[in-house]
Amino acid sequence: xxxxxxxxxxxxxxxxxxxxxxxxxxxxxxxxxxxxxxxxxxxxxxxxxxxxxxxxxxxxxxxxxxxxxxxxxxxxxxxxxxxxxxxxxxxxxxxxxxxxxxxxxxxxxxxxxxxxxxxxxxxxxxxxxxxxxxxxxxxxxxxxxxxxxxxxxxxxxxxxxxxxxxxxxxxxxxxxxxxxxxxx
Numbered sequence: 461x462x463x464x465x466x467x468x469x470x471x472x473x474x475x476x477x478x479x480x481x482x483x484x485x486x487x488x489x490x491x492x493x494x495x496x497x498x499x500x501x502x503x504x505x506x507x508x509x510x511x512x513x514x515x516x517x518x519x520x521x522x523x524x525x526x527x528x529x530x531x532x533x534x535x536x537x538x539x540x541x542x543x544x545x546x547x548x549x550x551x552x553x554x555x556x557x558x559x560x561x562x563x564x565x566x567x568x569x570x571x572x573x574x575x576x577x578x579x580x581x582x583x584x585x586x587x588x589x590x591x592x593x594x595x596x597x598x599x600x601x602x603x604x605x606x607x608x609x610x611x612x613x614x615x616x617x618x619x620x621x622x623x624x625x626x627x628x629x630x631x632x633x634x635x636x637x638x639x640x641x642x643x644x
Contacts, residue, residue, distance in 0.1 A: 465618055468596040472589055472626045479585035480633060486574050488640045491520035491563050501542035503535045528559040571641050582634040586627060593623040
């Protein structure tokens with residue numbers, strides 16, 4: 461029965477990790493490679509669409525500039541076109557063998573849109589956690605005959621405590637991301 465709790469804890473942690481990665485795709489006005497890592501680039505004449513992180517290294521040159529260095533210099537123009545077509549609000553500029561992206565400052569209106577997006581992503585995380593709680597409680601109920609009611613109640617309380625802890629963690633991460641958005 462303790463394995464149900466450990467499995468649930470692991471699954472909840474993975475969900476929070478996915479949500480954190482998802483939050484990384486919301487730009488805060490600071491250069492962050494996660495903003496463009498998953499942009500699909502139609503490399504090699506469109507025959508091999510791949511994620512940018514599979515085609516190049518990406519790093520933040522400073523707080524407002526991302527630098528993309530392709531592994532294969534022949535796809536430099538493909539990367540530039542893919543980033544332009546991705547409609548990120550940033551204009552890629554080819555500079556010899558790299559692509560530079562300048563991140564424009566966020567307007568107050570755009571910050572508010574991003575905060576709404578953060579709330580939606582956090583709510584999705586909460587839904588995943590609640591679903592995992594439901595699944596774990598179902599697993600516990602299936603074992604009710606073999607472990608007894610007292611043990612079942614204890615396990616359900618433990619699952620609820622896990623759920624509460626992960627919900628708190630999600631709220632803390634969301635608040636930090638909002639703070640990042642509003643202070644830049």
